[in-house]
Amino acid sequence: MRTLPMKKLLVSGAIALAALSAGAAAIAAGTEEHPPKRQWHFQGPFGTYDRAAAQRGYQVYAEVCAACHSLQLLAYRNLMELGLTESQVKGLIKDIVVPDINDDGQPIERPARLSDHFKKPFPNELAAAAANNGKAPPDLSVIVKARVNGPDYIHGLLTGYVPYDKLTPQQIKDFAVTKDDNFNRYFPGHKIAMAPPLADDKVTYADGTKATTDQEASDVVEFLAWASEPHMESRKRTGVRVVLFLLAMAGFMYAVKRMVWSDKH
Template identity: 75%
Template sequence: MRKYFASGALALASLAVGTLAVGAESLSAYEAENKLPEKHWHFQGPFGTYDRAAAQRGYQVYAEVCAACHSMSLMYYRNLTELGLTEDQVKDLIKDIQVSDLNDEGQTVDRPAKLSDRFKSPFPNALAAAAANNGKAPPDLSVIVKAREGGPNYVYGILTGYVPFDKLSPEVIKAYDVSKDDNFNKYFPGHKIGMAPPLSDDKVQYADGTKATLDQEAADVTEFLAWASEPHLEARKRTGIRVILFLLALAGMMYAVKRAVWADKH
């Protein structure tokens, strides 16, 4: 009797181990299939530059969608002129934004935003931001592209990687303990993310008439955030190219001098 019991227990244990192995293999395959998308960005490469039309649309996405929760505390409204906008255009974009300031009597009052103001924060402080977002403040987006591994691909992936609960397989639901109330994102580490899907088709109406698909909105706001994270990228690249050209010219000149100096020595 003990022999049969032991054999049965061993069979059940083997089955359980086999099931776990299959499950782990399935999840590994799922993770492998859902790596960050490798999207080509206009600003990549030694000669890359920012697509200013896309970045301008990206600011519109940020202002109308992302700014409700995310701050950009390192940015000033005057910085938007570097995207090809005139001061008058920027003033028109921010005309309805009210910021807090002190008047001559030292009292806090609201006034229209000026070019010299930082981007308005959606919350007065980090504690208020956390209280309004289930205990965790949304990250500041000023340098988010530089701060996250994967850079622009990470930001773009998160914005486009949401999967509805009814589209998830039972294996994935069980493995990651996903409920209908969770936001599942195939690119986010751990896959469960506190932020609900922020973008969707026609979430904004672009001022330039571009069709506002989810992919377009995500790409545009990523372009804007990439520029905000490194606004001097183009100048840095130009300087690097000039330095390389100078060094090549200097090397050629030194080689010519060397040939001239040593010409009668051979």
């Protein structure tokens, strides 16, 4: 009987292994549930931020998310870009104290100023990890841009928790879920360390909006989208002006071309 050379055997084995891996990935992807697609005010070439929603989103962040998640790239003065006045922002941060160093080089705490960056919930990453079962919560400054379909994913994550008593026996078996686990439809692997952060009436909105879980999630996504790209609107306006300029220039150059070559035909 004829035998294959060792090189061909190795190549065949590699192809078979790749096929098995692709099949396993396809099976895994088939069980993954994707969050529903939503229409966001800030999406599209002419999209803008809903400032009322973003202001409510800041309230959700400040009252719920800020206990664990930082926003290192934002300063408090940036909140004025959401349509808040200087006095309103000062009112929002009047109870916040931040660490500092006095003139003698000694550590102190003082009231937050507009120029301060958002206060970190933990002094360092090790402290954050120690307080959260060994894993530090991620900074949210660019979380919307860092995720594929970030707005939909974050909204789905915040609203995708399923209580243990609502799980099917098959889900409990397939994902080895216990009563101490947090099951989330849209989190990879479905078991997530973060307990459900939102609930109906978790916050009392200053503008009187009814605070359902879906509303809170939508508002905090609007705020985090703005935090991830606060200059998006000016960028889009510049882009529209450039496109209009190029269209006008193209029309002008076409007219010049016709005028120059008109006597050649």
